[in-house]
Amino acid sequence: MIALATLLILPIFGALAVVAVPGQAARVAAAVAVLSGGALAVLIMAVAKGGSVQILPGGWGAPLGIALEADGLAVAFMAMTVAVTAAAIALAARTPAIGTPFWALVMLTWSALNVIYVSRDLFNMYVGLELLTLAAVALVATGGTSALAPALRYLFFALTGSLLYLAGVALIYAAHGVLDMAHLAEAPLQATDGVALALMTAGLLVKTAVFPFHAWLPPAHAAAPPPASALLSALVPKASFVILMRLWFDAVPDAATRSLLLTLAILGALAVAHGGVLALRQDRLKQIVAYSTVAQIGYLMLVFPLAGGGGAAQPWAAGAWSGAIFHALAHGLAKAAMFLCAGIWIMAAGSDRLDDLRGLARALPMTAMAFGVAAVTLMGLPPSGGFTAKYLMMTSAFASGQVVLAIVLLAGGLLAAGYLYRPMEALFARVVPDHRPVSRLLQAVPLLLALLAFAMGLFSDAVYAFLQTGRPGAAEGGL
Amino acid sequence: MAVFDLLLCALILLVAVAAIVGKGLFRAVVFFVIYGVLLSLAWVRLDAPDVALAEVAIGAGLTGVLLLGAVGRLARSDADEPAEPIDWPVAVAASVVAALLVGAAIKITPGTGLEPEVRAVLTRTGVENPVTAILMNLRAWDTLLESMVLITAVIGLWPLAQGGDWMEPAGPAHHAQPGGVLSGFGRLLPPVALLVGVYLLWAGASQPGGAFQGGTVLAAAGVLCVMAGVVRAPGMAAPAWRLALVAGPAVFAAFGVAGLAWGGFLTFPEAWAKGAILTIEMALTLSIAVVLALLVLGPPQAGEAR
Structure with a gap:
């Protein structure tokens, strides 16, 4: 329990310390990362051994107070967050023009993510989302004058999403008198729940950048400084996705109708196609990687018809649910690695235009290796974490007779191979690049992240077993 | 008081519409501030004086000042500013959401929420x-x-x-x-x-x-x-x-x-x-x-x- 409280409070103190002592910002961030890593190790052991860890702030407990619970899903996401944030901090410490606000905002983003992962209270999640939104938008704005317009656009989209979600939460509280998910799961559905859930889901889709609410994402993620983009693309949309999962699988599993679940999957499939095709047409690396995020988020939506509604009791549900989490985690690690590579290449070549990256693989082999390994995960090739994710989801798709969803997964993989081939081709071009040197230590940072994503596939049994801790409707086994 | 409430509701809607349509940023901000003050009156009528205080201080006062500051910095004169055309997709989406909310609000049977439980533990909270x-x-x-x-x-x-x-x-x-x-x-x-x-x-x-x-x-x-x-x-x-x-x-x-x-x-x-x-x-x-x-x-x- 102390380990969980430590993980929650450390980045909060970190943000305050950065504001109080701006001169030491990078050191504060490094200290928070190291201490969080230690607390995380303790928490992983505790959860693996004894199951979910709970905190009831103030000791009140739901429904009066707020219930926080670190289950397998929450801890896995916290672990991904520690890895990605630590890597982004390492790169940012060497990136010129990274100022005090960046460090404070990274700490605030991190605080908000942890808050959302462990929360079981609909309003507490809203507060987490607000903190996350403001910090993320401001992170985009640290990209300079050209980032202001994308940041403002992001703010408009994200605040609309917040308002829709909040309106839904208000309706839920008015009808049920509780905000706690476990209490909500036991309460009978009310007449207004349809509207409430529709509003909340729409708001969360906007924040997760699911097609057709994705327009804010590529310009914002491409305009932010690379270490910030890594956080924004790998982590921020995943937080609202976690809420979406908790809402439909934990809080109101019976409210899901077949048509709603299919709608979510259709939006996901359109995102895979749209994001993939647009990624093919970009000339800057950061934009390719940002559009790829739109496509990769699309896969996550396929989990709803595979594991939701009446299907939750089916034997394939555990596989599909875990597959989606696997995908969210593997994508987060791989995507952060790609943005950090982009950051290093911008340092070396001065731009992220594909033409300017030609031949860089020869000069910076470790980063090229990192990009390649991350690409393998995004394409879903074995034995990476991305492969395990697709394997689990595809098996569920076939087992449940939803073959179309399997086709979406396959087609998405092909598109990913297409849009990732172009930067790879540029990197490995047989020309001698004109570049500034980058230290090997810095080059190793994205490589470590990419290897983590890869290792998720190698050790998929252990990760799979860990994710089952506290899984909703936990039917062990699955596929 | 029912007449007062109805009048208040009508006024709130009227001022809200006035804030969105028509030309001139300054004018919009002024209507927005009036809107905040009227809303805080509504909160008073709903027996929520805490929310009313926050609404008038932050919703009307602080936000109003921030918006006025923004208008000042934009440094455009209202005279040569064309009226903003109505963004129809946004207007339709907002209307649908509003209709859904009104429909839901009518359907809800007012409950006590967690109020009894809060009152029961109040002596243990220190305030x-x-x-x-x-x-x-x-x-x-x-x-x-x-x-x-x-x-x-x-x-x-x-x-x-x-x-x-x-x-x-x-x-x-x-x-x-x-x-x-x-x-x-x-x-x-x-x-x-x-x-x-x-x-x-x-x-x-x-x-x-x-x-x-x-x-x-x-x-x-x-x-x-x-x-x-x-x-x-x-x-x-x-x-x-x-x-x-x-x-x-x-x-x-x-x-x-x-x-x-x-x-x-x-x-x-x-x-x-x-x-x-x-x-x-x-x-x-x-x-x-x-x-x-x-x-x-x-x-x-x-x-x-x-």
Whole structure:
């Protein structure tokens, strides 16, 4: 329990310390990362051994107070967050023009993510989302004058999403008198729940950048400084996705109708196609990687018809649910690695235009290796974490007779191979690049992240077993 | 009173429409402020004086000032500004959401929510005002995070400062005419506002009020002092201002951690709860006042006297 409280409070103190002592910002961030890593190790052991860890702030407990619970899903996401944030901090410490606000905002983003992962209270999640939104938008704005317009656009989209979600939460509280998910799961559905859930889901889709609410994402993620983009693309949309999962699988599993679940999957499939095709047409690396995020988020939506509604009791549900989490985690690690590579290449070549990256693989082999390994995960090739994710989801798709969803997964993989081939081709071009040197230590940072994503596939049994801790409707086994 | 309520509702809708349609940013902001004041009246009618206070102070007052400041900086004259065309897709989407909400609101049978449960534990929370009990004890985790949201707003403004690093005094340089109305009020009002702000904070324990409302009044006093040229605007270069900015959440979070020794995260032992809550609220009031003042004054504009 102390380990969980430590993980929650450390980045909060970190943000305050950065504001109080701006001169030491990078050191504060490094200290928070190291201490969080230690607390995380303790928490992983505790959860693996004894199951979910709970905190009831103030000791009140739901429904009066707020219930926080670190289950397998929450801890896995916290672990991904520690890895990605630590890597982004390492790169940012060497990136010129990274100022005090960046460090404070990274700490605030991190605080908000942890808050959302462990929360079981609909309003507490809203507060987490607000903190996350403001910090993320401001992170985009640290990209300079050209980032202001994308940041403002992001703010408009994200605040609309917040308002829709909040309106839904208000309706839920008015009808049920509780905000706690476990209490909500036991309460009978009310007449207004349809509207409430529709509003909340729409708001969360906007924040997760699911097609057709994705327009804010590529310009914002491409305009932010690379270490910030890594956080924004790998982590921020995943937080609202976690809420979406908790809402439909934990809080109101019976409210899901077949048509709603299919709608979510259709939006996901359109995102895979749209994001993939647009990624093919970009000339800057950061934009390719940002559009790829739109496509990769699309896969996550396929989990709803595979594991939701009446299907939750089916034997394939555990596989599909875990597959989606696997995908969210593997994508987060791989995507952060790609943005950090982009950051290093911008340092070396001065731009992220594909033409300017030609031949860089020869000069910076470790980063090229990192990009390649991350690409393998995004394409879903074995034995990476991305492969395990697709394997689990595809098996569920076939087992449940939803073959179309399997086709979406396959087609998405092909598109990913297409849009990732172009930067790879540029990197490995047989020309001698004109570049500034980058230290090997810095080059190793994205490589470590990419290897983590890869290792998720190698050790998929252990990760799979860990994710089952506290899984909703936990039917062990699955596929 | 039913007639009054109906009239109030009609007026709120009318003013809301007036704020959105028609031309002129300044005009829109004025209607928005009126809208906030009317809304706070509605909250009073709904027996929610705490929300009413917050709405009038923050929704109408602070947001109004921020918006007016933005209009001023955009420096466009209303005269040559064409009326904004209506964005139909947005209008349709907003109408659908509004219709859904109205439909749902009619269908809901009013319940008591968690009110009976809150009243039952009120004596154990350390304060008598149930709203303060919820904010500072039952759902203290939410409030701690909300105070971080406020700080985020200032940090989000930071990159917009000229040169990217905000170390100069906030906002443009202010020069009030000596002996003028502004400098007169700048000396007369702040002591009164200080008293009201501290009273609101103290009253929060048993009546409507609290750190947010008190902080807003203090911020207003501070901004007035700066605009009247009585004091220099706060600047991030001074460690004292930076500490004031983070004091509230820092004290709050420190009590949260100390709670671990007393039985749990953010747990206040009954006997100490009132003292703990008041200490946190005092620090929060200070931070909220500094945050709001910094937001209104805006990032530094070196050498750009207006």
